[in-house]
Amino acid sequence: MGADRFAFTQAEALLSQLDASRSEAHRSVLGEYLKNPFLDDDVHALALRTDLSREVLAPVLAEMRDAGLLQSAGRRGHMLDAQAIDSTPDGDVAEPQSAEVHDEVAVDHPGLALAPLLDILPCGVALLDCDEDFALANEAFCRSLGLSADGLNAAQIAERVGGDLRVEVGGKPVIIDVEKNVRVQLRSYSTEAFDGVLATVMAADMGWEVSRAQVQIQEELFAQLRNEVAGPAGFLQSFLEKPKKSDLGVARAAIERINACLALFMLDDPPDGNSVS
Amino acid sequence: MVMDIRHLRDELAGRDSGEDMLSAVHEQTPGLMDWLVECAAASDPASQARLVAQLRLCVPSDEGIALLREAVGAGEVRSLLAAQALGHHRPWLDAAAGVRQHVALARSCTDSAVVAALVWGLRQRDEAAEFIAHSDPAVAREAALATPVSRRTLSPILAGLRAGIRPEVERILLHKLHQIHPSLVRYLVDLLVEGSWSEEALRCLFASLPQMSLFELFLDTRQPASWALGDAEGARLWQRLVRLVTSVLVERPGCELLRHLLSRSGDDEAFARRHSAMLRDAVRRADADAGADLVGHLERLTFGASEDKVARLAQSLVDLSARLDGAAVNKVHSLLEQWKSLSADIKINIYNLEQVIR
Numbered sequence: 001m002g003a004d005r006f007a008f009t010q011a012e013a014l015l016s017q018l019d020a021s022r023s024e025a026h027r028s029v030l031g032e033y034l035k036n037p038f039l040d041d042d043v044h045a046l047a048l049r050t051d052l053s054r055e056v057l058a059p060v061l062a063e064m065r066d067a068g069l070l071q072s073a074g075r076r077g078h079m080l081d082a083q084a085i086d087s088t089p090d091g092d093v094a095e096p097q098s099a100e101v102h103d104e105v106a107v108d109h110p111g112l113a114l115a116p117l118l119d120i121l122p123c124g125v126a127l128l129d130c131d132e133d134f135a136l137a138n139e140a141f142c143r144s145l146g147l148s149a150d151g152l153n154a155a156q157i158a159e160r161v162g163g164d165l166r167v168e169v170g171g172k173p174v175i176i177d178v179e180k181n182v183r184v185q186l187r188s189y190s191t192e193a194f195d196g197v198l199a200t201v202m203a204a205d206m207g208w209e210v211s212r213a214q215v216q217i218q219e220e221l222f223a224q225l226r227n228e229v230a231g232p233a234g235f236l237q238s239f240l241e242k243p244k245k246s247d248l249g250v251a252r253a254a255i256e257r258i259n260a261c262l263a264l265f266m267l268d269d270p271p272d273g274n275s276v277s
Numbered sequence: 278m279v280m281d282i283r284h285l286r287d288e289l290a291g292r293d294s295g296e297d298m299l300s301a302v303h304e305q306t307p308g309l310m311d312w313l314v315e316c317a318a319a320s321d322p323a324s325q326a327r328l329v330a331q332l333r334l335c336v337p338s339d340e341g342i343a344l345l346r347e348a349v350g351a352g353e354v355r356s357l358l359a360a361q362a363l364g365h366h367r368p369w370l371d372a373a374a375g376v377r378q379h380v381a382l383a384r385s386c387t388d389s390a391v392v393a394a395l396v397w398g399l400r401q402r403d404e405a406a407e408f409i410a411h412s413d414p415a416v417a418r419e420a421a422l423a424t425p426v427s428r429r430t431l432s433p434i435l436a437g438l439r440a441g442i443r444p445e446v447e448r449i450l451l452h453k454l455h456q457i458h459p460s461l462v463r464y465l466v467d468l469l470v471e472g473s474w475s476e477e478a479l480r481c482l483f484a485s486l487p488q489m490s491l492f493e494l495f496l497d498t499r500q501p502a503s504w505a506l507g508d509a510e511g512a513r514l515w516q517r518l519v520r521l522v523t524s525v526l527v528e529r530p531g532c533e534l535l536r537h538l539l540s541r542s543g544d545d546e547a548f549a550r551r552h553s554a555m556l557r558d559a560v561r562r563a564d565a566d567a568g569a570d571l572v573g574h575l576e577r578l579t580f581g582a583s584e585d586k587v588a589r590l591a592q593s594l595v596d597l598s599a600r601l602d603g604a605a606v607n608k609v610h611s612l613l614e615q616w617k618s619l620s621a622d623i624k625i626n627i628y629n630l631e632q633v634i635r
Contacts, residue, residue, distance in 0.1 A: 036361055036364075036394065036397065037325075037326070037329040037361070038329070038332075038333060038361045038362065038364060038365040040365075045422070048422060048449055048452055048453075049422055051445075051448065079333075080326070080329070211336060212334050212335075212336060215336060235460070247460065250459070250460065
């Protein structure tokens with residue numbers, strides 16, 4: 001089976017599992033993403049890739065976003081949503097390790113009701129009930145602090161974090177430096193089902209994610225500057241080297257485009273005429 | 278000023294902590310290659326998707342990029358993923374050497390899926406154009422998608438179209454040429470001399486290029502390209518191109534071209550005389566939507582206009598009336614009645630035109 005056909009079949013299976021619309025367009029779009037899961041094309045590039053018109057593609061993409069198959073990437077791009085694949089029946093959603101942890105700690109503790117929520121959170125989170133020595137932690141939390149998920153309890157976490165958790169958490173959130181690049185924030189957490197402490201790992205991973213977001217913003221800015229300033233400036237340069245009357249209109253449009261971009265970033269001349277003449 | 282933060286994390290890590298600490302952290306934290314290996318080995322789509330998300334989030338350093346290149350070259354199962362990750366994280370684009378290395382890697386790779394992924398990494402770069410004529414359909418398709426239309430890429434694009442590429446690749450390239458910058462059309466036409474083109478290939482090419490640029494270059498200018506003046510062969514080719522362009526433009530005239538023809542015909546009698554046949558043929562082939570739009574355009578053009586101008590445009594309006602139906606026809610008739618009231622000559626003129634149409 002060729003790669004194209006394989007991706008197409010996978011797309012078919014995924015669509016049927018998610019009960020999403022199953023038109024040819026849906027399959028075709030999803031097939032492209034499955035062939036290259038790093039794809040982050042915008043509508044225009046996807047239209048060219050799939051030979052679908054933008055009018056057809058726009059609602060298809062919206063539906064697939066709603067179905068959780070795709071998510072936004074940058075300003076106009078779309079990328080495959082790992083969460084959607086995670087939640088398909090065939091996907092290995094339930095972490096076997098954390099499920100065992102849930103079984104081993106106090107089975108009838110009301111905090112267990114929150115276990116499914118913890119499992120889907122991307123960052124390390126734990127719920128602690130020091131009175132009953134109860135701890136419910138997701139895999140990311142255990143990994144970040146180097147704890148074993150087997151038989152995890154509040155005392156173990158308190159020892160790892162350092163200090164008595166009940167003393168640390170009064171009213172305001174407390175942040176404890178566990179080690180370099182790993183901090184744990186502790187705060188009181190009370191719901192109908194649970195009354196205790198919420199511990200969140202503020203690991204370097206989170207910092208990386210912020211860096212990634214900044215990189216993405218920066219890339220978009222560079223792309224915008226390339227399109228709106230560098231391109232027109234290049235044309236102006238060639239125009240100045242070989243001025244042609246027929247290109248005058250385009251040159252004027254290039255200046256306007258640059259000005260519009262500068263105005264967008266509030267870098268144009270101030271209206272009071274302070275610019276260098 | 279924008280600070281480039283892509284390598285910041287590595288620099289900070291190197292500065293702030295000792296080597297022991299760094300190595301300890303590296304030992305604890307799974308890295309790029311670990312995720313790559315895990316992802317390639319993952320049996321279920323869920324874990325694979327999670328690891329791909331992880332690979333997307335990480336920002337590889339120069340060392341990471343080198344490792345990815347190594348993984349691509351290794352020719353293992355993870356090669357494809359490594360190539361895709363290289364295409365996603367593209368700090369290597371900042372240096373010419375990085376691009377050269379990437380192109381060399383794509384040239385040397387034998388697995389077509391990996392080559393296609395590497396070519397995807399060259400998107401919006403001129404270097405992607407050399408893969409348009411690749412023997413593998415997936416690579417050629419990815420190259421067509423990745424290639425921007427620029428002065429450097431026009432030659433390989435035209436070479437591909439001339440040589441006869443797969444319909445899918447041809448579709449993508451022709452679509453891209455449709456959005457070519459008008460300033461590049463003259464250069465493109467100059468490149469047509471380079472090889473022998475079939476009538477059909479030229480027709481497809483011209484049908485994809487911006488109509489206004491073609492009209493101005495071939496039909497409105499009094500100066501043919503310099504190569505057309507050199508010898509008889511060049512002159513013959515130019516005439517062949519002019520004939521083809523006329524036929525393509527008349528076959529499916531766009532709204533912009535029709536508006537231009539009408540505006541210039543109204544303003545310039547010499548232009549109207551020169552292009553009257555083309556305008557008539559083009560108007561008769563305008564689709565209903567464009568036709569309704571043109572009626573409004575004609576109404577604006579003739580508002581308070583001279584009798585001469587109205588007389589020159591009357592033929593077009595009468596021709597248009599035959600292409601339209603519904604409310605648009607009523608609008609044409611009311612406009613014609615308005616024009617007839619301008620003078621007896623115009624009234625007779627329009628009456629005669631209407632008789633010919635019927």
